[in-house]
Amino acid sequence: MSAHVATIAPAKPATAHQRRRNYARRYRLFIVPAGIVVAAVIVFPWLFTLFMSVQDFHVGGAMTFVGLANYTRMLSDERFLWAILHTLYFTVLAVIFPTILGVIAAVCFNQRFPLRGLARTIFILPMMATPVAVALVWTMMFHPQLGVLNYLLTSIGLPPSTWVYDSATVIPTLVMVETWQWTPLIMLIVLGGLASLPQDPYEAAALDGASAWQCFIKITLPLVWPFIMVALVLRAVDALKAFDTIFVISGGGPGTSSETLNLYLYQEAFAYYDIGYASAIVVVFFVLILLVTLLLMSRRAKAAAA
């Protein structure tokens, strides 16, 4: 029927602008199915969490509105405050080491050498491997008496380490695993940046007799800096969110000495089933991640402007 009507109606010549707008709107239909999925599994949980964060609710119990009580409770919750400190300590180390090593690795993999492709593939295996599986192998390697790492340390004359069995060494040890696992992602992003660099500045510098080190500091580093910052922001977000390896290797222990926010959150939600409080922690956790991201991005914008 409508097709019939359309044939009688005089065709209205649309301007190019109108037609483009019209197309743009029609393309939005392509987004609808994904939009529904995203609304259900991503946006709904966000809103639900906000709602729950002002309720007192344990699984199986009744729900009562408590206002901001869950939020004020955090201020006097020592375990929560320690979890924030552990998270920040872990994150600072788990950003610095992978970033430095990742940049070095990217510079190396940007050179030509035999078997480069194979070496690069092996280098990225740790980030692709199943985290739980590698975490279990690390746990066996950390064993104080039978672990291979203490054997290697003592065989080169160093004292054995307590690894994850002592509150003083547990977070640096977890950072070591995190560095092993996530340095490749920094390397890949920075390598992508290095591959896009122009050749002219290097030719000019070579004519002026600059050394390789001068070239790196004066040309490469400033040009590739935006890529390093992108990698650093992603690394910081992932370090704040780290869960699998910490959960499997130390479980937040000994005691609660390596309990990060994510692990504490897990305990509150799925061991104590304190959904209201856990939701409030999620909100604070999310704000913390957002703040760190925005802080790093504003530094990146400043660096780009300078």
Next chain:
Amino acid sequence: MKQSLASRLGLYFSVIVLVSPAILVFLWMLSLSLKNEADNTAFPPVFIPNPPTLANFIDVFERNDFVEYTINSVIVSFGATIAALLVGVPAGYGIAKAKAGGSAALILVARITPGLSYLVPLFLLFQWLNLTGTLLPILITHLVITVPIVVYVMIGFFEGLPGELEEAALVDGATIWQAFRTVALPLARPGIVVATILSFIFSWNNFIFGVVLAGRHTRTLPVAVYNVLTFEQISWGPLAAAALLVTAPVLILTLLMQKEIVAGLTAGGVKGG
């Protein structure tokens, strides 16, 4: 640029130092899985299995429902990846064409949200819907990982495609749906391959959703290797063998498809969970 022998040697040395930790951990995993228990707990450690034994692998299959967990993992990872492709590839196309920056920003916010924050609400929802005890809740939560990966990779890919061919099709009277299906989609095949691999791997590796939602018979492999093996058998050989079996598909996929994986990761910096 000509390089001196010293700097060549320096480069080789650096590469060896960088690559060794990556390969050695996996070799140690392999070594543990191929040794008997006496050798695994010997001190000083036995490095080369002599003679190598497959007893640990046989043990993993005989004493656990390892086949069931593998089937669970395959269903969840394939299901979540296929569902993500069905909704995510058109979405990536739509966002690239309509220049809907807001949708892309939403995906980025999803990227920085901790996985656990999705779990609390979805866990309650599945309880109320009485869906616990089936694979469906796990598959649905995996969409949190796979959909953003697919959408993100596909936006980048479709933005990189020249639009002239589709415009020609539109001028010839094709609908935008036909232009998408017959022109853009075939051109986007490499992008779809990248999105599929990454989404599959990060779904396969996911632990956090399964550890909360899985019951006895709905465990995925990473949950099973943590839950069952660590508690029911503390011996290192079978544990290493199981860990190796869980991660082997991903490692093999990485070795075979390294070009696609590197391209996808470099572009998006994607990571699930």
